[in-house]
Amino acid sequence: MTMNKVQFQKGLSLDGFLKKYGIEAQCEEALAVARWPQGYQCPRCACKRVAMTHNGRRLWECLDCGYQCSAIAGTVMETTKLPLRILRLSEVGS
Numbered sequence: 001m002t003m004n005k006v007q008f009q010k011g012l013s014l015d016g017f018l019k020k021y022g023i024e025a026q027c028e029e030a031l032a033v034a035r036w037p038q039g040y041q042c043p044r045c046a047c048k049r050v051a052m053t054h055n056g057r058r059l060w061e062c063l064d065c066g067y068q069c070s071a072i073a074g075t076v077m078e079t080t081k082l083p084l085r086i087l088r089l090s091e092v093g094s
């Protein structure tokens with residue numbers, strides 16, 4: 001019987017997963033709450049109807065105009081590739 005390489009991939013433990021992704025997700029949530037304390041509102045058309053999507057970072061997509069916005073879009077940190085967990089909230093605050 002041949003070895004199925006998919007089954008024998010090195011996995012990520014739950015602890016490793018939370019360290020890698022859990023803290024990042026918590027940072028995105030904290031940034032979103034700090035930026036839009038009354039809830040997300042489209043910066044382009046002011047609509048509040050949104051869908052969530054993802055491109056490596058969490059994105060809010062406006063259901064009226066289709067504009068996509070991340071928690072750091074429109075800030076000085078917009079183009080950073082750094083993990084959000086190492087950014088300071090004051091650097092991304094609106």
Ligand SMILES: [Zn+2]
Pocket residue numbers: 042043044045046047062063064065066067
């Ligand atoms: Zn919009």
